[in-house]
Amino acid sequence: MENFTPVSALLGGALIGFSVSLLLLLNGRMAGISGIMNGLFSAPKKEEVWRGLFLLGLILGAVIFQWLTDDSLTVRQGYPVLLIVVGGFFVGFGTRMGSGCTSGHGICGIASFSVRSISATVTFMLSGMVTVFVLKYLLGVVL
Amino acid sequence: MKTNLVALLAGILFGLGLALSQMIDPNKVLHFLDVSGNWDPSLAFVMMGALAVTMVSFRFIFKRTAPVLAEDFHVSKRSVINKPLIIGAGIFGTGWGMTGYCPGPAVASLGLFSVEGVLMVVAIYAGFFSHRWFAKANES
Numbered sequence: 243m244e245n246f247t248p249v250s251a252l253l254g255g256a257l258i259g260f261s262v263s264l265l266l267l268l269n270g271r272m273a274g275i276s277g278i279m280n281g282l283f284s285a286p287k288k289e290e291v292w293r294g295l296f297l298l299g300l301i302l303g304a305v306i307f308q309w310l311t312d313d314s315l316t317v318r319q320g321y322p323v324l325l326i327v328v329g330g331f332f333v334g335f336g337t338r339m340g341s342g343c344t345s346g347h348g349i350c351g352i353a354s355f356s357v358r359s360i361s362a363t364v365t366f367m368l369s370g371m372v373t374v375f376v377l378k379y380l381l382g383v384v385l
Numbered sequence: 386m387k388t389n390l391v392a393l394l395a396g397i398l399f400g401l402g403l404a405l406s407q408m409i410d411p412n413k414v415l416h417f418l419d420v421s422g423n424w425d426p427s428l429a430f431v432m433m434g435a436l437a438v439t440m441v442s443f444r445f446i447f448k449r450t451a452p453v454l455a456e457d458f459h460v461s462k463r464s465v466i467n468k469p470l471i472i473g474a475g476i477f478g479t480g481w482g483m484t485g486y487c488p489g490p491a492v493a494s495l496g497l498f499s500v501e502g503v504l505m506v507v508a509i510y511a512g513f514f515s516h517r518w519f520a521k522a523n524e525s
Contacts, residue, residue: 244423245413245416245423245425245427246425246426246427247406247407247425247427248426248427248430250405250406250407250427251406251407251427251428251430251431251434252430252431252433252434252437253405253406253434254401254402254403254404254405254406254407254408254431254434255402255406255430255431255432255433255434255435255436255437255438256402256434256435256437256438257398257399257401257402257405257406258398258399258402258403258406258431258434258435259434259435259436259437259438259439259442260398260402260438261395261396261398261399261402262395262399262435262438262439263438263439263442263443263446264391264394264395264398265391265392265395266442266443266446266452266458267442267446267449267452267453268387268388268391268452268453268454268455269388269391269392269395269452269454269455270451270452270454270455270456270457270458270459270460271392271455271459272459272460272461273395273399275399275487275488275489275492276488276509279488279492279509279510279513280513283510283513284517291389292388292389292392293392295389295390295392295393295396296392296393296395296396296399297396297492298393298396299392299393299394299395299396299397299398299399299400300396300397300399300400300403300489300492300493300496301400301492301493301495301496302393302396302397302400302496303396303397303398303399303400303401303402303403303404303493303496304400304401304403304404304409304493304494304495304496304497305496306397306400306401307400307401307404307405308404308496308497315404315407315409315410315497317494317497317498317499317500317501317502318410318411318412318485318499318501321411321501323504325483325484326483326484326501326504326505326508327504327508328480328483328508329479329480329481329482329483329484329486329505329508330480330484330486330491330504330505330506330507330508330509330511330512331480331508331509331511331512331515332476332477332479332480332483332512333477333480333481333484333486333487333488333491333505333508333509333512334480334508334509334510334511334512334513334515334516335473335476335477335480335512335513335515335516335519336473336474336475336476336477336478336479336480336512337473337477337488337509337512338473338512338513338516338517338520339469339472339473339476339477339516340469340470340471340472340473340474340475340476340477341461341463341469341470341473343477343487343488343489344481344487344488344489345399345487345488345489347474348432349432349435349436349439350439352432352436353436353439353440353442353443354443354447354460356461356464357464357466358463358464358465358466358470361466361470361471361474362470362471362473362474363474365470365471365474365475365478366474366475366477366478366481367418367478368478369474369475369476369477369478369479369481369482370418370478370479370481370482371418371419371420371482372478372482373418373478373479373481373482373483374415374418374419374482375419375420375421377482377483378419378422379421385412385415385419385485
């Protein structure tokens with residue numbers, strides 16, 4: 243567990259919690275990222291602007307962090323492209339079929355004590371763990 | 386106008402949170418999912434940090450009849466646990482384990498000029514659009 247970073251994890255998590263709270267208290271919207279992304283190209287025109295701005299903010303947040311910390315974050319290199327393309331497709335398809343992702347079910351849903359969201363969160367966590375196990379230990383793909 | 390500004394600000398806070406907690410790093414996420422390896426429980430602490438805030442704030446927010454700047458809350462009232470929920474979550478988890486990206490970090494990683502992030506976002510949208518087609522085909 244030498245990579246464990248509990249303090250920055252809790253603080254970063256709290257920032258995410260504030261973001262989710264702000265969007266719900268002021269705008270009445272749940273910050274489920276997959277839903278916001280999907281709605282960018284399917285919601286009515288006047289709905290698209292706030293979604294676009296939220297996603298732009300997400301990108302800007304990363305830019306600002308890099309600027310404040312002298313580019314402390316590095317980008318992963320050389321990861322198998324096939325895994326990204328197929329895995330990305332599964333993330334998109336699965337989050338629509340299951341109506342949410344880590345933020346929508348995992349944070350907004352659990353904070354609302356929704357059994358539906360808790361079931362989804364347990365399912366994607368377990369399936370993620372099984373997938374990593376199969377890829378790394380059974381198929382020998384380096385992760 | 387004001388709601389758009391709030392959306393931008395909320396997005397920035399969310400992105401800062403993902404960067405500070407290093408959840409923007411897909412390898413960090415994979416180390417959380419790799420329970421039998423050199424396990425890194427950080428992701429669980431990110432969720433605890435977020436839930437510590439939202440479990441308290443949601444209580445107060447939902448006492449209101451409406452949000453501050455909009456007419457009503459857009460909140461899912463669904464409670465049914467059905468096949469699409471579980472199968473969908475299972476497919477999402479598989480993609481998450483293959484890549485280390487869920488949708489938030491995939492978008493935020495565009496701010497790091499990650500080529501992988503661009504591929505990931507495009508693939509996610511391909512999944513969204515395929516699901517729309519799949520859902521329509523299943524209706525008829």
